[in-house]
Amino acid sequence: MTGAADRGDPLVIFFGTYDTTTHPRVLVLAQGLRALGATVVECNAPLGVGTAERVTALRRPWRAIPLSVRLGRRWWTLARAARALRPGRGGPDVDAVVVGYLGLFDIHLARLLFRAVPLVLDHMAPAADTAADRRLGGGGRRRLLRAVDRAATARADVVVADTSEHRDALPGPVRSRTVVCPVGAADAWFAAGAAAPPPDADGPLRVVFFGLYTPLQGAPAIGAAAALLAGRPVRFTMIGHGQDEAATRRAAAGADVRWRSWAGAAELPALVAGHDVCLGIFGTGAKAARVVPNKVFQGAAAGCAVVTSDTAPQRRALGTAAVFVPPGDPAALAAALDRLATDRVELARVRAAGHHLAQRDFTPARAAAPLWPWITGAAT
Structure with missing residues (x-):
């Protein structure tokens, strides 16, 4: 050129x-x-x-x-x-x-x-x-x-x-x-992270997922993890709708989940920034092993701790600034979230590391x- x-x-x-x-x-x-x-x-x-x-x-x-x-x-x-x-x-x-x-x-x-x-x-x-x-x-x-x-x-x-x-x-x-x-991540996500209220150390761990419930995202594994955490101090917000939504809702039966059909582009960054943890993807297909989804970049920019599947491109992009679990493993995901719910020092470390990485590499x-x-x- x-x-x-x-x-x-x-x-x-x-x-x-x-x-x-x-x-x-x-x-x-x-x-x-x-x-x-x-x-x-x-x-x-x-x-x-x-x-x-x-x-x-x-x-x-x-x-x-x-x-x-x-x-x-x-x-x-x-x-x-x-x-x-x-x-x-x-x-x-x-x-x-x-x-x-x-x-x-x-x-x-x-x-x-x-x-x-x-x-x-x-x-x-x-x-x-x-x-x-x-x-x-x-x-x-x-x-x-x-x-x-x-x-x-x-x-x-x-x-x-x-x-x-x-x-x-x-x-x-x-x-x-x-x-x-x-x-x-677009500029609005960094602005939302800067304007987010301080975390509530005494409340439940606030976990957010947003997406179209495609197989790539592995949302049914999130639903099953939420069910395993029923009664624990973890509250989920699931935003979106799509292909695997019905299976996810069935898997999450009895869990502390708030369901939202979607949030507009202007509203979503601040909504996500009001949570402690932003979930990435947990699919087991070939495509899931080749991508780093927008939600992990956006979640880190918004100041959330990122929890996502342990794949080569995601580990390369996020390094030590995220929590990784095996793809499609609800028990491992539930255990990782339970640790963050009870160890607020580690939660703060992951949040800070992700936000610093985003400001350096994800703009x-x-x-x-x-x-x-x-x-x-x-x-x-």
Whole structure:
């Protein structure tokens, strides 16, 4: 990539149907590039359809028809908005176009609209991986999604992965132009951590989980751990809904759990910061072994102690600043939480260590830093 070195601050367009309220990774990269000195312009028309709805369309092909119509309308909006941004047509010199997460189709439109501009694809989770995690059966569907992944990464000049495990799973030609940017946490999570009230040393251990109850997250193991802790000074808040929610509720029968369907993006950081412990993921599938989920970055930034599964990428990212348990092991999770409930000195240590690590390594600027040389033309 070239262009920014001789002109001062680079201009980066964030493009696509992404939604930062449901996938904050895009927001973190945008905030990070701004903090590093880029001028960031958004050309965004959120599709308004989450991953679950997209997976449903694969299971029931007739559901893909309204999804395609909606996508076409969003693309029309994007194409009109992009006119003023296209170099050579009265628009400014653009150093890069970043296609936000879930932009596997958006990148083809971006290539048509910005023919001479380097394209960056945020490929945090391949579609084929997501389908496998959501237990989407059928080899034909998996092959189709692998083809979608290949076509999208082939269009990109630079691919962004979230862990080295995801990068290493890509084909060799793609891997050579892939940069690893951790998910990180948006600015609002650090602000929530700074504004959080002091912990209540005499009350129960306040434990929070938030997510879409996908198999990756292993929420039924959390429910079973909560049941094992019934009668202990541990109180759970479970935020979200999704695939494994019913199984989680059954597993948690009799436990001290507060259930919430969801919390908006503006409310969630402060809500999480009001807890002692933020839970990560506990799934046992292949995808769970390759990711560091946004909730561990966000929980640490909000000042919570992080408890999550003991996988290579999570241990590499968090080191001694988290409590690790074997994936899918409710008894081990319950024991870890019980220890934190009774040893408030250790709880304070883990909270402080995680927050310090987040302030050092999980800020938007640190998350986006590996991409910066590709934006400025300094990468070789």
